[in-house]
Amino acid sequence: MTQSPKYIFQSKTQLFLFIAILLMAANLRTPITSVGPLLHSIQEALGLPTSLAGAITSIPLMAFALFAPTAPKLAKTHGIEKVLTSALAVLLFGLLVRPAGEIGLLFIGTLFVGLAISCGNVLLPALIKRDFSNRIGLMTGLYAVVMNSFAALGSGLAIPLAETSLGWRGSLGFWALLALTSLLFWLPVWRGQRNVIKKQVIPKQRSSRMLTSSLAWQVTIFMGLQSGLYYTLITWLPDMLMLKGIGEAEAGVLVSLQQFVLIPFTFLIPLIAARYKSQSFMLVVSAFLFLGGLASLYWGSGPWLFVAVICFGSGGGSAFSLSMMLFTLRTRTSEEAADLSGMAQSIGYLLASTGPMLAGVLHERTGSWMVPWICLVGATLALLVSGALAGRNRFVSPP
Incomplete structure (x- = not known):
């Protein structure tokens, strides 16, 4: 028998917050993934050189890295709900400005989009830790599924929308509707919490001192390496596949398959991981999936390329959802979760933003994908080690 919602949510307010969290998650990747398919049209319309066109996708990643440490500080001062509601307003502004001129x-709007998404990236795990502490696995899985499903939707709808009377500008601006809907949902959440925050006596929080915690650094390294592997493969996997004799259209289908394979793993893995005190085994398995994909990609052909894509999707979905869970499982309070999330995502996305560029430079200098492939293998081995350490049943601060 299906469990009644009244047993899943303690109140209507918590149910409303649950829906708001999923709406926020839907906005965290779509504004980025909807850009890639439109880059050629944007370049032609604006006379944008290739070097600057690439910056449209790298600017949000840099914003994630630079603004992530600020989000927990803002949340401690103003409350998580207010910061996330304000972030949606900023996101709406950026999405409207980006295609307007x-x-x-274009770049100003992109910067605002990156800053807004950075707040959601950092603070959603802390909010889940605070208000859904007994269902961390379920909530992490659901918001990861929604985020990645809308990411795939943003990429898939970009060209069909652009081929209508909307054009590329309308296709980019289309997702402002999602941001507006989410903002309207979050305004009551903020208002509902505002009075509660005012009446609370906020105790002095002991500094979590993330920078001096070896466990925090292990989580950060795992977060950065899995992000770097994901964005590097998303950027260059089509080129690697085409060198294997795969056509451009078929390569695109395989990359899309990778995105869809990722989705069920982002939901199922947190549910399984939440049952155990240690997640080291699962983190190591995710690294081995990446290694299997890299081996199949380099030495294989034909059906083995399909195997490579399946490995990348399952490994990427597992590693991402587990890295999100570590922010809550390795901390004692929502404040610590926000601090760890801010540190890991700041340094992690800074590392991730260099991956695609470094792989491209190495390929251009050597004329081969051998050296970038070796670097990817090395990064995956480091992912394995950091995952084994970060997954142990420990906390970033003493009791």
């Missing part, structure tokens, strides 16, 4: 507005 020439190159300057």
Whole structure:
């Protein structure tokens, strides 16, 4: 028998917050994935050189890295609900500005989009830790599924929308509707919490001192390496596949398959991981899946390339969802979860933003994918070690 919602949510307020969290998650990747398919049209319309076109996708990653440490500080001062509601307003502004004019507005809007998403990346795990502490696995899995499903949707709908009367500008701006809907949902959440926050006596929080915690660094390294592997493969996997004799269209289908394979793993893995005190085994398995994909990609052909894509999707989905869970499982309070999330995502996305660029430079210098492939293998081995350490049943601060 299906469990009644009244047993899943303690109140209507918590149910409303649950829906709001999923709406926020839907906005965290779609504004980025909807850009890639439109880059050629944007370049032609605005006379944008290739070097600057690539910056449209790298600017949000840099914003994630630079603003992530600030989000927990804002949350401690103003409350998580207010910061997330404000972030949606900023996101809506960025999505409207980005397609509204020439190159300057394009980059200004993109910067605002990155800053807004950074708040959601950091604070959603802390909010789940605070208000859904007994269902961390379920909530992490659901918000990861929604985020990645809408990411795939954003990429898949970009061209069909652009081929209508909307054009590429309308296709980019289309996702402002999602941001507006989410903002309207979050305004009551903020108002409902505002009075509670005012009446609380906020105790002095002991500094979590993340920078001096070896466990925090292990979580950070795992977060950065899995993000770097994901964004590097998303950027260059089509080129690698085409060198294996795969056509451009077929390569695109395989990359899309990787995205869809990722989705069920982002839901199922947190549910399984939440049952255990240690997640080291699962983190190591995710690294081995990456290694299997890299081996199949380099030495294989034909059906083995399909195997490679399946490995990348399952490994990427597992590693991402587990890295999100570590922010809550390795901390004692929502404040610590926000601090660890801020540190790991700041340094992690800074590392991730260099991956695609470094792989491209190495390929250009050597004329081969051998050296980038070796670097990816090395990063995966480091992912394995950091995952084994980060997954142990420990906390970033003493009791």
